[in-house]
Amino acid sequence: MQRGADIIVVGGGVMGCAAAYHLAKDGRRVVLLEQFAVGHTQGSSHGPSRIIRLAYDGVDYVRLARAAYTLWRELAAEAGESLLFKTGGFDFGAPNAFMLDGIRATYEAAGVPFEAVDRDEIVRRVPPFTLPEDTVGYYQPDYSLLAADRCVATLAAQARRWGATIEEGDAAQDVRATRDGVEVRTHHATYRAGGLVLCAGSWMRPLLRQLGADLPLRVRKEQLAFFEPRDPSAFMPDRFPLGKLTPENWLSWSREAKEESRDEPESPREIAGASPPVSSGHRRRVHFDQDFMVPGRGFRDLLQLETLGRSKSTVHDRLHVSSHEPASGQAPSTSPRVPSD
Numbered sequence: 162m163q164r165g166a167d168i169i170v171v172g173g174g175v176m177g178c179a180a181a182y183h184l185a186k187d188g189r190r191v192v193l194l195e196q197f198a199v200g201h202t203q204g205s206s207h208g209p210s211r212i213i214r215l216a217y218d219g220v221d222y223v224r225l226a227r228a229a230y231t232l233w234r235e236l237a238a239e240a241g242e243s244l245l246f247k248t249g250g251f252d253f254g255a256p257n258a259f260m261l262d263g264i265r266a267t268y269e270a271a272g273v274p275f276e277a278v279d280r281d282e283i284v285r286r287v288p289p290f291t292l293p294e295d296t297v298g299y300y301q302p303d304y305s306l307l308a309a310d311r312c313v314a315t316l317a318a319q320a321r322r323w324g325a326t327i328e329e330g331d332a333a334q335d336v337r338a339t340r341d342g343v344e345v346r347t348h349h350a351t352y353r354a355g356g357l358v359l360c361a362g363s364w365m366r367p368l369l370r371q372l373g374a375d376l377p378l379r380v381r382k383e384q385l386a387f388f389e390p391r392d393p394s395a396f397m398p399d400r401f402p403l404g405k406l407t408p409e410n411w412l413s414w415s416r417e418a419k420e421e422s423r424d425e426p427e428s429p430r431e432i433a434g435a436s437p438p439v440s441s442g443h444r445r446r447v448h449f450d451q452d453f454m455v456p457g458r459g460f461r462d463l464l465q466l467e468t469l470g471r472s473k474s475t476v477h478d479r480l481h482v483s484s485h486e487p488a489s490g491q492a493p494s495t496s497p498r499v500p501s502d
């Protein structure tokens with residue numbers, strides 16, 4: 162069986178569903194292929210929550226994050242769903258933690274409101290936090306939670322409303338560039354389109370290889386643990402802001418502070434005043450090979466790295482599309498279409 166579309170999206174995690182939704186809303190004929198079912202638990206996007214924040218080491222990320230806040234709110238309004246919950250949040254760590262310096266510099270450069278707080282102030286506001294004496298940090302009121310599973314389901318539902326076709330249980334096997342676009346073969350059908358959006362998450366590497374781009378991606382399993390608090394009322398979203406203590410914060414803790422902090426609480430149980438884990442799970446996450454990353458560089462620098470630049474142009478050359486032009490040759494519609502129901 163042969164099927165046509167303007168754009169084929171491979172992967173029905175949050176990225177693929179978002180791509181399908183926005184492309185369909187923009188007036189394209191979209192087919193999304195998902196190897197399992199949308200909402201499955203084998204990838205990166207499932208689970209009850211994700212953090213959305215402006216706390217980044219780089220103003221380009223803040224620009225992207227601001228746009229994302231707007232888009233999530235628009236989606237929630239369009240679908241009549243509650244997706245984003247504002248909690249406020251802290252980034253904290255040792256006084257010399259380089260991530261904190263970067264976050265502050267970004268806040269200042271991007272005009273993000275924040276408050277500098279010390280350990281006593283953090284604990285005064287959020288008593289369940291148990292932190293080393295010299296902890297410092299920043300409070301940022303826009304920190305929020307996204308209802309992750311609901312976000313994916315809503316994106317998929319709205320993509321369908323705008324006319325996208327979502328084929329579940331249909332894995333892209335072969336992906337190749339043709340004279341006038343792309344061809345994607347699955348066990349069930351062959352799809353042809355003017356353009357392709359690959360959102361295959363941790364399954365990305367073999368698909369990219371077929372298009373001549375061998376990115377040094379490495380897949381890692383991330384282990385999660387959830388703890389039942391002794392006093393759940395102290396951890397409600399309106400009383401308990403998000404707190405982010407990155408591994409970098411711990412690693413950059415000075416040797417002396419590390420020695421001194423031996424008696425400090427080590428496990429999440431002691432830090433959060435919680436019981437032992439009540440459940441755990443895992444998600445997959447894809448990383449650039451560490452050798453490929455340049456420590457301290459921001460998003461734009463990463464995009465400009467020669468290897469990635471070469472691979473990007475290889476993909477575009479092979480697909481005969483530029484990242485700025487509609488692949489089908491049609492200009493995107495400026496007035497959004499009305500959903501079909």
Ligand SMILES: Cc1cc2nc3c(=O)[nH]c(=O)nc-3n(C[C@H](O)[C@H](O)[C@H](O)COP(=O)(O)OP(=O)(O)OC[C@H]3O[C@@H](n4cnc5c(N)ncnc54)[C@H](O)[C@@H]3O)c2cc1C
Binds near residue numbers: 207210211213331383
């Ligand atoms: C533990 C953890 C915590 C995180 N916390 C946050 C957070 O707080 N805030 C935040 O913004 N981000 C967070 N992230 C990152 C975020 O969850 C991921 O960036 C996002 O889910 C990636 O989505 P994706 O669609 O690219 O990948 P996935 O969700 O893995 O989707 C890829 C999809 O492609 C499908 N697929 C693959 N190959 C094929 C094929 N050949 N044919 C058809 N379908 C195929 C897969 O089945 C899958 O459904 C976290 C990630 C992890 C792992």
